[in-house]
Amino acid sequence: MKVLSKLAAVALMLSAFGATAQEYPGSRPISAVVPFAAGGPTDKVARELALAMSKALGGQIIIENTGGAGGTIGAKRVAQAKNDGYTVLIHHIGMSTAPTLYRNLGFDPLKDFEMIGEIADVPMLLVGNKSLPPNTLKELLPYIKANAAKLSLANAGVGSASHLCGLMFMSKIETELVTVPYKGTAPALTDLLGGQVNLMCDQTTNIAGQLRANALKPYAAMQPRRVEAFKDVPTAAEQGLPGLEVKIWHAMYAPKGTPKAVIDKLSAALQKAVQDPKFKAQMAELGAEAVPPAKAKPESLRAHLASEIAKWSPVIKKAGVYAD
Incomplete structure (x- = not known):
């Protein structure tokens, strides 16, 4: 009888759980x-x-x-x-x-x-301020090699999307830039637009407006194919830097x-x-x-x-x- 009682109790619990799962999420x-x-x-x-x-x-x-x-x-x-x-x-x-x-x-x-x-x-793009001489990634890479100590790469803080993308970029080109961390994307983008920093890698959701206003230089899309919303920006792979995908x-x-x-x-x-x-x-x-x-x-x-x-x-x- 005790065994039957225990089995009945287990069955009741399972039945109750099944009802709960079926009703989830309810009100x-x-x-x-x-x-x-x-x-x-x-x-x-x-x-x-x-x-x-x-x-x-x-x-x-x-x-x-x-x-x-x-x-x-x-x-x-x-x-x-x-x-x-x-x-x-x-x-x-x-x-x-x-x-x-x-x-x-x-x-x-x-x-x-x-x-x-x-x-x-969300795609990432490598962008630069309008005063940078290079207009393409192919032009930018030798320019970076020659001026690495003077070029700054902004990010929105340690662990941010722009920080991670920047790390990947520097790792791929095997060159360290002067990294400038900010407390968020807004101040980083403000200084990039103002020319206080040179480059930044960021999400399209953050820079779409500035790109459409032609306020930034887009250098590369960090994915295997071009970004649908910005089809005129070539991928890094198209410009001779394969594997740079973030x-x-x-x-x-x-x-x-x-x-x-x-x-x-x-x-x-x-x-x-x-x-x-x-x-x-x-x-x-x-x-x-x-x-x-x-x-x-x-x-x-x-x-x-x-x-x-x-x-x-x-x-x-x-x-x-x-x-x-």
Whole structure:
């Protein structure tokens, strides 16, 4: 009888969980933590995704901005959150660089999260101020070699997208420039436009307006093909520098131990969202691109995150620049 009672209790628990998974998310909103300030590129992607996913999921997703320490504060908060499916993380490439940039990180991106899927990619462009003599990357590279000690490369701070892209650029050309870190993209871009610094590598979402106004010199697209919104800018590979590819990818995660049935629902909604015509149009307007649905899956994200950690670790270690 005791065995039967125990089996009945287990069956009841499983039945209750099944009902919960079927009803999820119900009327309770899901909190999507963005580990950066409101109004930034990741926040813009997240807010558009929240609208598309809410429609696909049949429940509300609200954005919570928890900035600081290159996105690690918000990520750690989600890693430690209750694993009931009502707290998720929307982060960018920083999930793959944080393990090397922060030697006392406090969480493991691969072990402390459940993967949901990738969201969108934002291209990077290498740009310079209008006063620089070179007009193409082919002209710029020998100019850099001859003037490296006098040329400055701006970034938005340690661990930022522009910092990471700059590290990759210097690694590829095997030349160190004078790096100038700022507290955000806005002051870095202001000084670049004003001629106080010479070069910067940044996301199209940050510099699209200046490029369209012809206020900057675009030297190269850091991806295998030209950026759809800026087709007149050749890729680095087209100009004799293959392998210089940096894209700022975004993805969604949940705390470790979140039930598989919940992860499956979130991933299915994400796959619908990245195919939503309105979401795709909004991403294109930002100079970004929604991923194909096959990449909006847990197994795809896990493989991608692992490969990106392996890609960035030697670049950061070689530069010897750490955020802690």
